[in-house]
Every structure is written in structure tokens, then in C-alpha cells.
């Protein structure tokens with residue numbers, strides 16, 4: 001079995017693969033203060049509850065956009081799984097042509113998403129990853145990664161509104177029945193859900209013009225993708241496991 005680990009700024013998503021089959025996937029909080037042993041306990045418990053053994057893990061690959069946690073998770077893999085993980089970053093074979101000005105600057109999750117999208121869909125493509133930030137990752141007809149846009153994510157946007165506006169409460173990220181909110185919570189939900197859908201549509205529209213690719217396919221992923229995908233017809237498909245798939249593909253390219 002192979003363990004794929006996607007360390008995002010809000011969640012750490014883990015996938016257990018047997019060849020190309022995703023056997024299990026788990027979602028943990030990204031807790032920057034957690035120790036090697038705390039994550040080790042979590043992993044062992046998750047494996048135990050899934051009735052699988054860390055002894056059957058032949059390899060591990062990690063994608064991270066949270067530098068403070070990378071060493072913790074690497075050390076956890078060595079101490080509790082007995083494997084030195086592959087790290088998505090400079091020096092690893094991804095097979096991706098990066099057209100970013102400084103390729104080392106691109107978030108590993110964006111690279112991993114692009115690798116998976118190119119493997120599964122016809123280029124040109126845009127991947128929209130709804131996480132802590134929402135990223136738009138543009139891939140041209142020749143499968144070159146061009147870059148894209150980075151937007152404050154849904155969760156942190158509503159949290160910022162709660163933190164900075166005295167009278168506004170924390171809200172559930174849920175679609176309200178109407179865009180005209182008749183109370184504070186519904187007004188805030190209308191703003192974030194329908195506003196975000198409009199923002200996605202506006203950015204995708206501009207990308208299609210800039211890439212001169214009106215037929216460009218739009219793939220959504222990330223924890224919050226399903227929330228928005230239902231509110232706009234500019235998203236062609238939601239693929240929640242895209243990042244894990246990209247990690248599996250890159251792992252296989254480096255075995």
C-alpha cells in the first residue's frame with residue numbers, strides 16, 4: 001500500500017492506495033502545534049479503525065503548503081510508519097511543464113492538482129481548488145502549467161467578516177433560499193455563497209478570454225467545492241480526490 005499526504009492550511013488529507021485504487025481516505029486538522037507523536041497516535045488510530053496496518057505501507061508521498069508542519073509529518077512517517085517520505089518539491093519528477101516566473105514559488109498542491117487534471121482530462125483546463133485559499137490553476141492546450149489566481153477562501157472570508165464586524169456572527173457555510181436575506185445570517189450566507197459563485201464565474205470568464213479557450217474545461221476540488229459548484233454552471237465537474245490522485249501519479253513517476 002502507498003500513503004499519500006496532502007498538507008493544506010486547514011486540513012491534512014490522507015489517502016491509502018493499493019496500486020491505483022484509493023482504499024481509504026482521512027481528513028485531519030492542520031494543527032501547527034501538534035507534535036510528531038500526536039500525529040503518530042492519530043495515524044495509528046485511523047489505520048487501526050480501518051483495519052489496516054502501517055506495516056503494509058511500502059511508500060509515502062507528501063505535498064505540503066505548510067512549511068512548519070513538513071518536518072513533523074516527515075519525522076512521524078519515519079518514526080511511526082518506518083518510511084522516509086517522498087516530498088513534492090524541487091528535484092522530484094512531476095512531469096509538469098511549469099510556466100510560472102519562479103517555479104519554486106508554486107504551491108505543491110497546485111502542481112499536484114495540475115498533474116492529476118492533465119492525466120484525467122483533455123487540456124486546456126482550469127482547476128479550481130476551494131480550500132483555505134481558492135486557487136485557479138490554468139493549464140494550456142499543450143499541458144503547460146501557466147499559473148492563475150489565488151483568492152481568500154470561503155471559510156477565512158466569513159471568519160474575517162465575523163472577526164472584524166462587531167455585530168456580525170459566525171455563520172454556517174450554507175446556501176440560503178434567497179439572495180435577498182431578510183435577517184443577518186441569511187444576508188451573510190447570501191453574500192458569501194452567491195458572491196463567491198459570481199466571483200468564480202467572473203474569473204473563469206476572464207481566463208477563457210485570456211487563454212482564447214472558450215471550451216476550456218473547469219474542474220473543481222477542495223473541501224468546499226461542492227458548496228459552490230451547485231451555484232454556477234461554469235464548473236464542469238467536482239473531483240474531491242484530485243489532489244490525492246495527483247500524489248499517486250507523482251509517486252508512481254518516482255518509484
Ligand SMILES: Nc1ncnc2c1ncn2[C@@H]1O[C@H](COP(=O)(O)OP(=O)(O)O)[C@@H](O)[C@H]1O
Pocket residue numbers: 007008009010011012013030130131132133155221222223224
Ligand atoms: N465533505 C465536506 N463538506 C463540507 N466541507 C468540507 C468537507 N470536507 C472538507 N470541508 C471543509 O473544507 C475546508 C478545508 O478544505 P481543504 O481543501 O482541505 O483546505 P486546505 O487544503 O486549504 O487545507 C474546511 O473548512 C473543511 O471543513
Ligand SMILES: CC(C)(COP(=O)(O)O)[C@@H](O)C(=O)NCCC(=O)O
Pocket residue numbers: 007008009010065105106107108109110131132133134135150153
Ligand atoms: C495558495 C495556497 C495557500 C493554497 O493552499 P491551501 O488553500 O490548499 O491551503 C498554496 O497553494 C500556496 O501556499 N501557494 C504558494 C504561492 C503560489 O502558489 O504562488
Ligand SMILES: [K+]
Pocket residue numbers: 008109129130131132222
Ligand atoms: K487544497
